[in-house]
Amino acid sequence: MIARSQLASPEAVRAEPDIYLPSGATVTDVKRLTPWEKYFKFKMDDERDLHYMPGQFMKVSLPGVGECPISITSSPTRNSGDRLEMVVRAVGSMTNALHALRPGDRVGLRGPFGTSFPVTGKMRHKDLLIICGGLGHVPLKSVIEYVLDERHHYGQITILIGNRSPNNRLFIEQILEWKQRDDITCMETVDVADPNWGGNVGPITTLLPRVRLFSPDTVCIICGPPVMYKYVLRGLESLKLDKSNVYMSLERRMRCGVGKCGHCQINNVYGCQQGPVFTYKDILEMGEAI
Numbered sequence: 596m597i598a599r600s601q602l603a604s605p606e607a608v609r610a611e612p613d614i615y616l617p618s619g620a621t622v623t624d625v626k627r628l629t630p631w632e633k634y635f636k637f638k639m640d641d642e643r644d645l646h647y648m649p650g651q652f653m654k655v656s657l658p659g660v661g662e663c664p665i666s667i668t669s670s671p672t673r674n675s676g677d678r679l680e681m682v683v684r685a686v687g688s689m690t691n692a693l694h695a696l697r698p699g700d701r702v703g704l705r706g707p708f709g710t711s712f713p714v715t716g717k718m719r720h721k722d723l724l725i726i727c728g729g730l731g732h733v734p735l736k737s738v739i740e741y742v743l744d745e746r747h748h749y750g751q752i753t754i755l756i757g758n759r760s761p762n763n764r765l766f767i768e769q770i771l772e773w774k775q776r777d778d779i780t781c782m783e784t785v786d787v788a789d790p791n792w793g794g795n796v797g798p799i800t801t802l803l804p805r806v807r808l809f810s811p812d813t814v815c816i817i818c819g820p821p822v823m824y825k826y827v828l829r830g831l832e833s834l835k836l837d838k839s840n841v842y843m844s845l846e847r848r849m850r851c852g853v854g855k856c857g858h859c860q861i862n863n864v865y866g867c868q869q870g871p872v873f874t875y876k877d878i879l880e881m882g883e884a885i
C-alpha cells in the first residue's frame with residue numbers, strides 16, 4: 596500500500612501541469628488585425644498560471660476539426676491563465692475554423708512547447724536588436740513586451756519591423772506606442788506602399804544601415820519568413836555580431852510541433868524538440884543552409 600506521505604500533494608500536482616494534456620479554454624476577445632489575420636484572447640479553465648517564456652507556442656484544438664501549433668504573442672509579464680493572446684492567419688481548414696470563433700466559444704489548449712528567447716539569460720544587460728518580419732512579429736511581440744516591462748535589465752533596444760504592405764501590419768497601436776518612446780528605437784518598413792503610407796518603403800534590410808549599435812556584444816533576435824533570414828544575416832555581417840548572440844526561430848519548418856511528423860528534421864536535429872529558437876552558430880553547426 597502506498598503511504599499517504601508518498602503521494603504527491605495536490606499543490607505539487609498543480610505546480611507541474613502536464614503540457615501534453617489539453618485544457619479547456621474560452622475565447623474572450625476576437626479582433627480582425629488584417630484581411631488575413633485575427634487576434635484572439637483566451638481564458639483557460641484551469642486557473643494555473645501558464646509557465647511560458649517568449650518564443651514558445653501552444654497547440655490549439657477544435658473537436659472534429661483538428662489541432663495546430665500557434666505562437667503565444669502576449670508576454671508572461673502581462674499574462675496569467677486568463678489572458679493568453681494569439682494571432683492566427685487563415686490558410687487552411689484548422690485556421691479558417693479558428694477564424695470563425697466568437698467570444699464565448701471553446702477551444703482546447705496544450706503546452707507551452709518549444710524553446711524560448713533568452714530574455715532572462717543572455718539578453719540580460721545587453722543591447723538588443725529585434726528584427727520582426729511579417730507573421731514573425733507574433734512571437735516577437737511577446738519578447739518586446741517582456742523587455743519593455745523589465746526595461747531596467749536591458750541596454751539599448753532597437754526594433755525593426757517589416758511587412759509586405761501597410762495592409763499586412765499587425766499590432767499597429769503598439770507600434771505607434773513604441774515609436775513614441777524615447778528609451779527605444781523602433782523603425783518600420785513595407786515592401787510595397789499604398790497612397791496612405793508615409794513611411795519607409797523597401798525590404799527590412801534597407802533599415803539595417805540606419806541601425807547604430809553601441810556594443811559589439813549586442814544580442815540580435817530575428818523571426819520572419821525563411822527568405823528573410825538569408826538577406827538579414829547577410830545585412831548583419833557589417834555589424835560584426837557574434838554568431839552565438841544571434842537568435843532565430845525556425846518555426847516555419849515545423850508542422851506538428853511535437854516530434855511526430857518529421858517535417859522539421861535538419862540532419863539529426865528535430866527543430867520542434869530542440870527549437871524552434873536556435874542561435875545562428877547552432878544552425879551553422881547543424882549544417883543548415885539559411
Ligand SMILES: Cc1cc2nc3c(=O)[nH]c(=O)nc-3n(C[C@H](O)[C@H](O)[C@H](O)COP(=O)(O)OP(=O)(O)OC[C@H]3O[C@@H](n4cnc5c(N)ncnc54)[C@H](O)[C@@H]3O)c2cc1C
Pocket residue numbers: 652661662663664665666667681682683684685686687688689690691709730733734846847848849850851852871
Ligand atoms: C511553432 C509554430 C508556431 C506557429 N505560430 C503561428 C501563429 O502564431 N499564427 C499562425 O497563424 N500560424 C502559426 N503557425 C502555422 C500554423 O500552425 C499553420 O498555419 C496551421 O497548422 C495550418 O493548418 P490548417 O489546417 O489551417 O492549414 P493546412 O491545410 O494544414 O495548410 C494550409 C497551407 O498552410 C501551409 N502550412 C501548414 N503548416 C504551416 C507552417 N507551420 N508554416 C507555414 N505554412 C504552413 C501548408 O503548406 C498549406 O499550404 C505556427 C506553426 C508552428 C510550427
Ligand code: FES
Pocket residue numbers: 848849850851852853854855856857858859860865866867868
Ligand atoms: S514539427 Fe513535426 S516532428 Fe517536428
